[in-house]
Amino acid sequence: MAFLLYRLGSFAFRRRWWVISAWLAIMLAVGGAAVAFSGTLTNNFTIPGTESQRISDRLREELPEAVGGTGTVVFTTDDGAPFSGEQREGVQSALADIAELDGVRGVVDPFDVADQVASGAQELDSGRAELQASEQQLVAGEEQLAQGQAQLDEQRSQFEQARGQLPPDQAAATEQQLAQGQAQLDASRTELESGREQLESGRTELELAQRQLEATSGVELLSEDGTAAVASVQFEQQINGVSPELRAAVQEAAAEAGSAGVGVDYSKEIVEDVSGIVGATEAIGLAVAAVVLILMLGTLIAAGLPLLMAVVGVGVGVGITFALSGIIEMNSISPVLALMLGLAVGIDYSLFIVNRHRTQLLHGMDLQESIAKATGTAGNAVLFAGITVIVALAALAVPGLPFLTVMGLSAAGTVAVSVIVALTLTPALLAVFGRRIISKRRWAKAQDHDGTAVDVAGSGSSASDEQAARGAGWGGIATRKPILTVLAGIVVLGVIAIPAAQLRVGLPDGGTEPADSTAFQAYSTIGEKFGAGTNGPLIVVGSMPETADEAELTALRLDVNDLLREVPDVAASVPAAVSEDGRTAIFQVIPEEGPASVTTEKLVRDLREATTGFEDQTGVAISVTGQTAANIDVSAKLMEALPVYLGIVVGLSLILLLLVFRSILVPVIATAGFLLSLLASFGATVAIYQWGWMGGFFGVTNPGPILSFLPIILIGVLFGLAMDYQMFLVSGMREAYVHGDDPKAAVRIGFSHGARVVTAAAIIMVSVFAGFVFSHLAMVRPIGFGLAFGVLLDAFVVRMTLVPAAMYLLGERAWWLPAWLERILPDVDVEGAKLLREDKERETVLV
Numbered sequence: 001m002a003f004l005l006y007r008l009g010s011f012a013f014r015r016r017w018w019v020i021s022a023w024l025a026i027m028l029a030v031g032g033a034a035v036a037f038s039g040t041l042t043n044n045f046t047i048p049g050t051e052s053q054r055i056s057d058r059l060r061e062e063l064p065e066a067v068g069g070t071g072t073v074v075f076t077t078d079d080g081a082p083f084s085g086e087q088r089e090g091v092q093s094a095l096a097d098i099a100e101l102d103g104v105r106g107v108v109d110p111f112d113v114a115d116q117v118a119s120g121a122q123e124l125d126s127g128r129a130e131l132q133a134s135e136q137q138l139v140a141g142e143e144q145l146a147q148g149q150a151q152l153d154e155q156r157s158q159f160e161q162a163r164g165q166l167p168p169d170q171a172a173a174t175e176q177q178l179a180q181g182q183a184q185l186d187a188s189r190t191e192l193e194s195g196r197e198q199l200e201s202g203r204t205e206l207e208l209a210q211r212q213l214e215a216t217s218g219v220e221l222l223s224e225d226g227t228a229a230v231a232s233v234q235f236e237q238q239i240n241g242v243s244p245e246l247r248a249a250v251q252e253a254a255a256e257a258g259s260a261g262v263g264v265d266y267s268k269e270i271v272e273d274v275s276g277i278v279g280a281t282e283a284i285g286l287a288v289a290a291v292v293l294i295l296m297l298g299t300l301i302a303a304g305l306p307l308l309m310a311v312v313g314v315g316v317g318v319g320i321t322f323a324l325s326g327i328i329e330m331n332s333i334s335p336v337l338a339l340m341l342g343l344a345v346g347i348d349y350s351l352f353i354v355n356r357h358r359t360q361l362l363h364g365m366d367l368q369e370s371i372a373k374a375t376g377t378a379g380n381a382v383l384f385a386g387i388t389v390i391v392a393l394a395a396l397a398v399p400g401l402p403f404l405t406v407m408g409l410s411a412a413g414t415v416a417v418s419v420i421v422a423l424t425l426t427p428a429l430l431a432v433f434g435r436r437i438i439s440k441r442r443w444a445k446a447q448d449h450d451g452t453a454v455d456v457a458g459s460g461s462s463a464s465d466e467q468a469a470r471g472a473g474w475g476g477i478a479t480r481k482p483i484l485t486v487l488a489g490i491v492v493l494g495v496i497a498i499p500a501a502q503l504r505v506g507l508p509d510g511g512t513e514p515a516d517s518t519a520f521q522a523y524s525t526i527g528e529k530f531g532a533g534t535n536g537p538l539i540v541v542g543s544m545p546e547t548a549d550e551a552e553l554t555a556l557r558l559d560v561n562d563l564l565r566e567v568p569d570v571a572a573s574v575p576a577a578v579s580e581d582g583r584t585a586i587f588q589v590i591p592e593e594g595p596a597s598v599t600t601e602k603l604v605r606d607l608r609e610a611t612t613g614f615e616d617q618t619g620v621a622i623s624v625t626g627q628t629a630a631n632i633d634v635s636a637k638l639m640e641a642l643p644v645y646l647g648i649v650v651g652l653s654l655i656l657l658l659l660v661f662r663s664i665l666v667p668v669i670a671t672a673g674f675l676l677s678l679l680a681s682f683g684a685t686v687a688i689y690q691w692g693w694m695g696g697f698f699g700v701t702n703p704g705p706i707l708s709f710l711p712i713i714l715i716g717v718l719f720g721l722a723m724d725y726q727m728f729l730v731s732g733m734r735e736a737y738v739h740g741d742d743p744k745a746a747v748r749i750g751f752s753h754g755a756r757v758v759t760a761a762a763i764i765m766v767s768v769f770a771g772f773v774f775s776h777l778a779m780v781r782p783i784g785f786g787l788a789f790g791v792l793l794d795a796f797v798v799r800m801t802l803v804p805a806a807m808y809l810l811g812e813r814a815w816w817l818p819a820w821l822e823r824i825l826p827d828v829d830v831e832g833a834k835l836l837r838e839d840k841e842r843e844t845v846l847v
Contacts, residue, residue, distance in 0.1 A: 090259065296760045345721075354426065545620070674794065710782055766792050
């Protein structure tokens with residue numbers, strides 16, 4: 001591969017303008033495709049096969065009006081007093097305007113609901129009074145009937161006693177009168193019995209209405225103190241399909257209520273706009289990277305080249321991602337992750353080639369030969385490192401979770417583009433810049449030290465190598481007392497990793513938004529005025545038995561609702577809707593605590609486990625869905641996939657490093673170090689974003705579960721980057737060892753060769769990732785922190801401290817490999833040593 005890349009570098013030198021033009025054309029084509037075909041990004045995460053998704057799909061077929069996207073508008077009085085008549089009119093006028101927008105299915109007016117509840121209560125009171133009056137009339141009628149019957153019975157008794165003394169005609173007439181009287185009494189009795197039945201029927205209807213009113217009033221939309229009101233806006237499409245224009249129109253219409261002295265806040269579903277993925281803080285990270293490059297390389301041209309390569313790689317990679325978002329449902333994290341990695345590896349990979357080229361030029365190598373050889377040597381390492389990152393990211397598809405697959409493949413594609421840019425466009429631009437890639441001061445310094453530097457092919461021993469072997473620099477410090485260094489490093493990483501034992505995962509809600517955002521204000525107001533659980537209602541779906549009796553169906557729904565209210569940790573439950581055939585009923589269940597709490601997770605499990613009990617008592621089987629339940633299901637699935645993915649990554653790490661370094665212990669040390677830095681990164685992330693340590697600095701206003709797919713992303717990305725640094729550092733150690741240096745001296749010499757560029761690369765990588773720690777997208781922040789802190793620990797604590805100390809401690813044993821295994825392993829020439837060796841042999845022949 002080194003010879004092929006050598007020829008590629010030579011081709012890029014000769015056809016520099018052709019290569020530059022080709023990349024310019026590619027950028028224009030990708031940019032046009034991104035503008036023409038990009039779709040709407042989403043922050044919804046679903047996994048086919050989970051109960052919540054299965055029930056949601058069922059509702060989409062049986063009750064489609066119940067599954068449209070829903071957002072919330074929160075109205076509050078500015079003066080803290082209950083809503084005045086003018087304020088109420090302002091709110092209702094704004095809601096009426098929202099209801100008329102195209103794409104809005106309906107709006108729930110909190111004042112109308114409150115009026116309906118109050119009217120229902122009045123109607124119940126009126127009905128109760130009417131029933132009481134009817135009851136009194138029935139009782140009076142029954143008393144009169146009893147008195148009439150008694151009188152008639154007395155008359156009949158007297159008649160029977162005197163029948164023998166009466167003339168036949170008079171007796172017949174009297175008997176007829178008594179019969180008529182009895183018939184009248186019987187008719188009255190029948191009428192009273194019918195009235196009694198109607199009364200009982202009315203009482204039953206009243207009791208049913210009372211239960212319905214109690215159930216409906218379980219979820220309030222107007223706060224008890226009358227200072228806050230919550231309006232629900234239901235869209236015709238799923239929330240991820242709601243256009244930014246419609247979201248903006250809803251906000252504009254609702255804001256009209258502000259003129260009446262009403263504060264207006266919106267839930268994250270309404271204000272969420274993930275169309276922009278770069279903010280001001282990301283630019284700060286790039287600025288830090290630029291400063292590091294200038295300090296390392298000395299010229300603006302040399303420093304700007306890796307940055308330009310990163311921008312080109314990201315522009316093409318992320319552009320392709322956006323172009324595909326029109327045909328593939330894509331969450332907002334996919335392009336952001338691609339952007340993060342594209343910037344980081346794009347700068348680093350180009351830096352490795354530029355640094356090698358500069359070193360060769362300073363040692364007198366011809367320009368074309370230097371570019372070609374830098375592409376064949378450092379470019380070979382870049383290719384291998386890039387493949388490592390790509391494989392780790394592509395392996396995110398292994399768990400079989402669609403959104404994670406898209407996320408991993410989009411990031412892997414961007415890294416692949418960055419590798420291709422580094423191997424083609426970088427050599428072409430190096431040819432254009434020529435000797436200007438090195439400052440005049442550095443050229444002068446190189447001439448002053450002519451003859452003291454080692455040949456780039458590695459022949460001979462330089463003064464710097466001798467100093468490194470004696471223990472100069474950080475490599476000497478780390479290996480001076482290797483046992484102490486290893487123990488100290490393990491203890492430090494272990495202590496930082498302690499919080500990882502309490503890792504909880506979940507998906508973001510309004511509580512994770514910045515404290516000054518309208519989404520956070522809406523979330524806080526709802527939690528304060530209506531209860532924390534109102535921010536994360538559960539949707540319980542009941543499979544109702546077939547019945548033609550509407551009253552029986554209503555009573556059954558209320559029976560189920562009563563049972564739901566009795567479940568622990570349920571604050572309220574409301575019958576929400578029923579399908580036309582009456583076979584599917586929806587209940588809105590409000591948990592006691594918020595959507596990310598432990599008790600809400602437990603409640604979802606309890607409800608699902610209770611379906612058998614519900615069916616035994618009512619004949620109704622229940623299922624749980626809704627956004628809160630879906631988030632819990634997604635988090636659970638991701639945690640189930642985590643061990644599998646970690647096993648894949650660890651196995652890949654061992655095999656990869658075994659091939660590269662032809663050693664048993666080097667892969668074990670490298671993988672153990674990766675696991676230590678990974679756990680430490682988890683620990684720090686938990687301490688800040690779950691526990692709230694230093695929350696004020698990092699903008700964590702409402703600590704809660706860690707983003708559910710953060711652990712699996714950290715594993716994939718940190719693995720790829722850790723292996724990059726491992727190869728760039730340890731390959732130098734192996735090269736020194738192979739060339740005959742003492743095994744322990746080889747560790748220090750190899751470290752000195754790669755430490756400077758790896759340090760700069762790691763600082764750049766940390767800076768780029770750290771730029772996302774304060775991103776405008778709340779979900780991105782913990783990802784940026786986890787990656788930045790993980791790279792910081794892995795590069796400086798593990799690769800540049802623990803690994804050299806462990807390798808020094810092992811000495812020659814670090815390179816032990818069974819003879820039978822050495823025979824069957826292919827020779828992977830990562831650094832292009834064969835290319836350098838052939839050049840050396842060619843020079844010897846010429847001499």
